[in-house]
Amino acid sequence: MSAKISKPTVLLLGTCDTKLEELLFVKKEIERTKACSVLLMDLGRVSSTHPAVDIGHASLLEHASLPTSQDPNTYFATLAKGDYIQTLTAFAITTTTDLVQSTKIQGIIGIGGSSGTAIAAAVMREAVPIGFPKLMVSTMASGNVKPFIEETDITLMYSVVDIAGTNTILNRILSNAAAAIVGMTCSHAEHLRWESIQPAKKRVAVTMFGVTTPCVDKIREHLEQNHGYEVYVFHATGSGGKAMERLIYEGQLDAVIDLTTTEIADELVGGVLTAGPNRLEAAARAGIPQIISVGACDMVNFGPKDTVPEKFTGRLLYEHNPAVTLMRTSPEECQMIGQDIAQKLRTHSTNPEVVRVVLPERGISMISTEGQSFHDSEADSSLFSTLKQGLSETEIKVDGVSLDINDPEFADPGGLWRGSLTAPKIDNNNNNVLSPHQSIQAVKMAAPAHKFKVADISLAAFGRREIELSEIEMPGLMSIRERYAADQPLKGARIAGCLHMTIQTAVLIETLVALGAEVTWSSCNIFSTQDHAAAAIAAAGVPVFAWKGETEEEYNWCLEQQLHAFKDGKKLNLILDDGGDLTSLVHNKYPEMLKDCYGVSEETTTGVHHLYRMLKEGKLLVPAINVNDSVTKSKFDNLYGCRESLIDGIKRATDVMIAGKVAVVAGYGDVGKGCAQALHSMGARVIVTEIDPINALQAAVSGFQVTTMEEAAPLGQIFVTTTGCRDILVAKHFEVMKNDAIVCNIGHFDIEIDVAWLKANAKSVQNIKPQVDRFLMPNGRHIILLAEGRLVNLGCATGHSSFVMSCSFSNQVLAQIALFKAEDAAFGKKYIEFGASGKKPVGVYVLPKILDEQVAFLHLAHVNAKLSKLTPVQAEYLGIPAEGPFKAEMYVIDLFPLFYFTLFTDSLLATATKLFRRKRDFFRVLWASHDI
Numbered sequence: 001m002s003a004k005i006s007k008p009t010v011l012l013l014g015t016c017d018t019k020l021e022e023l024l025f026v027k028k029e030i031e032r033t034k035a036c037s038v039l040l041m042d043l044g045r046v047s048s049t050h051p052a053v054d055i056g057h058a059s060l061l062e063h064a065s066l067p068t069s070q071d072p073n074t075y076f077a078t079l080a081k082g083d084y085i086q087t088l089t090a091f092a093i094t095t096t097t098d099l100v101q102s103t104k105i106q107g108i109i110g111i112g113g114s115s116g117t118a119i120a121a122a123v124m125r126e127a128v129p130i131g132f133p134k135l136m137v138s139t140m141a142s143g144n145v146k147p148f149i150e151e152t153d154i155t156l157m158y159s160v161v162d163i164a165g166t167n168t169i170l171n172r173i174l175s176n177a178a179a180a181i182v183g184m185t186c187s188h189a190e191h192l193r194w195e196s197i198q199p200a201k202k203r204v205a206v207t208m209f210g211v212t213t214p215c216v217d218k219i220r221e222h223l224e225q226n227h228g229y230e231v232y233v234f235h236a237t238g239s240g241g242k243a244m245e246r247l248i249y250e251g252q253l254d255a256v257i258d259l260t261t262t263e264i265a266d267e268l269v270g271g272v273l274t275a276g277p278n279r280l281e282a283a284a285r286a287g288i289p290q291i292i293s294v295g296a297c298d299m300v301n302f303g304p305k306d307t308v309p310e311k312f313t314g315r316l317l318y319e320h321n322p323a324v325t326l327m328r329t330s331p332e333e334c335q336m337i338g339q340d341i342a343q344k345l346r347t348h349s350t351n352p353e354v355v356r357v358v359l360p361e362r363g364i365s366m367i368s369t370e371g372q373s374f375h376d377s378e379a380d381s382s383l384f385s386t387l388k389q390g391l392s393e394t395e396i397k398v399d400g401v402s403l404d405i406n407d408p409e410f411a412d413p414g415g416l417w418r419g420s421l422t423a424p425k426i427d428n429n430n431n432n433v434l435s436p437h438q439s440i441q442a443v444k445m446a447a448p449a450h451k452f453k454v455a456d457i458s459l460a461a462f463g464r465r466e467i468e469l470s471e472i473e474m475p476g477l478m479s480i481r482e483r484y485a486a487d488q489p490l491k492g493a494r495i496a497g498c499l500h501m502t503i504q505t506a507v508l509i510e511t512l513v514a515l516g517a518e519v520t521w522s523s524c525n526i527f528s529t530q531d532h533a534a535a536a537i538a539a540a541g542v543p544v545f546a547w548k549g550e551t552e553e554e555y556n557w558c559l560e561q562q563l564h565a566f567k568d569g570k571k572l573n574l575i576l577d578d579g580g581d582l583t584s585l586v587h588n589k590y591p592e593m594l595k596d597c598y599g600v601s602e603e604t605t606t607g608v609h610h611l612y613r614m615l616k617e618g619k620l621l622v623p624a625i626n627v628n629d630s631v632t633k634s635k636f637d638n639l640y641g642c643r644e645s646l647i648d649g650i651k652r653a654t655d656v657m658i659a660g661k662v663a664v665v666a667g668y669g670d671v672g673k674g675c676a677q678a679l680h681s682m683g684a685r686v687i688v689t690e691i692d693p694i695n696a697l698q699a700a701v702s703g704f705q706v707t708t709m710e711e712a713a714p715l716g717q718i719f720v721t722t723t724g725c726r727d728i729l730v731a732k733h734f735e736v737m738k739n740d741a742i743v744c745n746i747g748h749f750d751i752e753i754d755v756a757w758l759k760a761n762a763k764s765v766q767n768i769k770p771q772v773d774r775f776l777m778p779n780g781r782h783i784i785l786l787a788e789g790r791l792v793n794l795g796c797a798t799g800h801s802s803f804v805m806s807c808s809f810s811n812q813v814l815a816q817i818a819l820f821k822a823e824d825a826a827f828g829k830k831y832i833e834f835g836a837s838g839k840k841p842v843g844v845y846v847l848p849k850i851l852d853e854q855v856a857f858l859h860l861a862h863v864n865a866k867l868s869k870l871t872p873v874q875a876e877y878l879g880i881p882a883e884g885p886f887k888a889e890m891y892v893i894d895l896f897p898l899f900y901f902t903l904f905t906d907s908l909l910a911t912a913t914k915l916f917r918r919k920r921d922f923f924r925v926l927w928a929s930h931d932i
Helices: 016-032 057-063 081-101 114-127 168-195 210-227 239-249 262-269 282-286 331-348 377-390 457-472 475-487 503-514 531-539 552-563 581-589 605-616 631-654 670-681 693-701 755-761 802-820 825-830 849-863 872-878 908-929
Strands: 009-014 037-042 107-112 134-138 155-158 203-208 230-235 255-258 290-292 299-302 317-321 324-328 355-360 397-401 494-498 518-522 574-577 600-602 624-626 662-666 685-689 718-721 741-745 764-769 772-776 782-786
Touching (some): 016 168, 037 081, 081 114, 107 114, 203 239, 210 230, 262 299, 331 377, 475 503, 475 802, 494 581, 503 802, 552 581, 574 581, 802 849
Parallel strands (some): 494 518, 494 574, 574 600
Antiparallel strands (some): 317 324, 764 772
């Protein structure tokens, strides 16, 4: 495949008797680029004589050695429709295979309806290797496409309109398709040239499942770092196993570590992730080195719980997530699995001396170890003994290892390989053929986490792309990395974080890591996790325990797990919290962890209230920084963030038109202000309820009606609670609400809406979609509850914008540094914004304005804002330095009691004087560094 290619060629497939005009258009569009040549193959039932056809029926039949008595121009037309498709497909596959092997084509594109797609897709599947550019424009691309794609990498493009005559829409789509295949083909041709001069790497396949991922990560790291192998990880979801075995048959793999053979369980028992009856045969037939284990053979996979076949009623089930239900395999089923594996290896192994079977005797998945849901020693013993017996009289070695499959020692050279087993030994005679394609680039995984629990680690690549996009909108965090990274101010910090596991939080986590911290993470809400974000962070090396849709029990389990996930069994020395759950857990259950803890930083209003209560009751054991009341948090996250994300959550959940509705907002703090403004801007008539006379007056003079919930409940059509207090909407309010009133909460906890009463008193509940429930009340009216009374903007949407969260999270990073470096005089001298006043006594503190204003400054350029400068005369008149600071330390948020805030020194006056001088110097440096 290393022959020199002067100009790449694209093979164009289609039925010329019905789609000639469209095919000629695509051919012309490709040739118009002057980058590729085109060969047109006629797949029609009636032969075309158009001069643009390069490979007609005569050529196809010639490859099939058809008797000369047959007229090639009429042969297919005489066949029944089904026979024509089957026969022509076989001939087209033969011809295309020759074109690929002789390097006469470097890309392939087809267009067609149902018949044309069936033929062209089959040609792409059977004649063309994985990695070779394949594009199919089809009318069938919007439905069930598995029969067309199977385990291959065919790219499908929906034609939108029928491929029946050219028109503006179709021409635009076909033109895009032509451009796409040209780009793919040129890139592929260039990679062929590049690969022909590169030294060959040995290629090893490893099979994985979510419940065997830690082991796979360790194996991959070992093979890549210690042997220089190229490792391909295949998700054992049926198509994953098929894809791996296809690559083996194509000669694109040199060895296999078949750690996760769960697809065999699905095939034998009747699960949905089967790879077919021939799974495990390819490597054995090819004679390449392979190590086989029984990862995840303790489970059979189904969809949602209600899709599990009735014949399995009474079996042990485990809801992995709402879309995936696992069933524990029985001893009898494990015996079947063992027999199947042994029989295939006995029958098909052409080189048995390079085949090894390794059995992790203390658990074959995350959930089958002792104490876990699927632990069943009888079933495991049945599997192990059957395999050992079935291979006892062969040259295939079977080793039992007294470890569970995810134990780091199992994947270590001394565990999985167990002395007698070495990493797959690959010599130059084993399929050492240069791959005719560039390997698909895997997600960047610097050092996969040694412990984690996420919904689906395979989402990591998707999450990584979103993280990189979000970084563009988070200038504060990126600037903080740039400013402090060289000094690694968090080196030695072990931060346990509990905050919504979103894409934006991922950028926060990676900022903490970039500054030297070791981090573990859980989410502070059962519905707020974005699973692709969690997967990306786990893949990047951070122990994270979070997935969307956790139960309360699972939520608490995640909090516990993260506390014990630091390397070498070490304990946390910093807490980063949102809502106070993690802080409370450590104080109440693990107070010994606080002995060497530098402190806590708290994100949200509810958590701050808990901190002050703990301080008042003498239960707070470490210093705490109230991040919530930093101006660049409360005035931005709470106000501007909620102003956008509330509407996003309601709209995604209900598609309701807000204009003309009566919306009731409970609470008019910063969150309530943002929500009221948002609903008003959408055309709603807004009613506000408040207990605080100052906030109530602000709402009234802002043009909103202010009344009690008792008066508002019969009027409202949309209800939003924002208070952080309990029992805002209770039975007496639900009973008088209008039919299909929408009820949601944007405060931190699910205590504002009495969801328990709704569930207990509703005649029925209909789940419309995730986090949208419609309750039928005894009075015959309905209430629509969003996110089960939890944060609607995160439960039903994706939360605040990245930019707003950059403001909040910049404060979090600075708070963590302030706590950790409080006693580092040299650091405080170098970075005058922090100072070095020593470790604070137990108390609740607010970040000094010098840091608050720094956060604001770092975001100005991103919104095209330029600061005006005071003249010397103006500065003298105001009595402040021309460079700032511009806010007094007591400026926080609207008229909060001053006793809430303990400043960083004993004397308020002394503090103000010191900070005045230090901030003046700091802002001079900051202004100069930004060249303003």
